[in-house]
């Protein structure tokens with residue numbers, strides 16, 4: 404039996420809140436960069452897939468109507484403005500209901516049919532602007548984990564699709580990109596044969612990362628670190644060295660963010 408997306412998100416947020424996790428420095432930079440894309444002429448703002456309100460809680464002001472929608476009730480507990488429990492592919496809002504619709508770090512998680520419906524819904528309820536942020540050109544196959552309990556292979560953050568700037572340019576019919584930027588952290592990507600070799604030699608791919616949850620059986624590790632930090636560091640140095648010698652790694656910024664304007 405696999406976990407429904409809502410069950411999965413509730414479980415992930417419960418672990419996150421229980422352990423009082425804090426966002427990393429690079430996540431904080433992404434939040435600030437995202438907020439900097441918001442224009443002054445937006446008086447109604449919806450954050451779709453708002454999670455625990457990291458973005459929408461920072462936009463709340465007297466002269467703006469703000470709303471956060473998420474699939475997880477557990478996440479919404481931390482949202483300090485109007486909150487709606489819902490699914491992105493069936494939004495309970497009228498056409499062009501919000502000046503701005505923000506959808507950050509959500510699209511990469513959506514299954515095929517939900518993804519297509521979600522894009523249509525975003526376009527339907529946005530009156531002036533849309534902000535989208537997604538991982539940049541992510542090598543999904545490189546980041547798969549294997550569940551030690553049921554053997555299921557899955558992405559640690561449950562990403563199921565990869566994006567480029569071109570993907571974003573072609574996402575909407577009635578909106579075009581007005582502004583875009585690439586954001587840190589810098590990600591190094593290695594070709595598949597380097598990754599496979601490193602995994603086979605057990606240089607990488609050890610243990611089950613903390614906070615990862617198997618989407619099939621719900622398994623997660625309660626230990627903070629399954630591999631000694633020094634060993635991890637040594638392993639990554641070996642991969643780095645080999646890739647340097649082979650000159651095969653690609654460096655790129657990890658995230659793309661785009662501000663769309665209505666045509």
Ligand SMILES: [Zn+2]
Nearest residue numbers: 550553617620
């Ligand atoms: Zn499993």
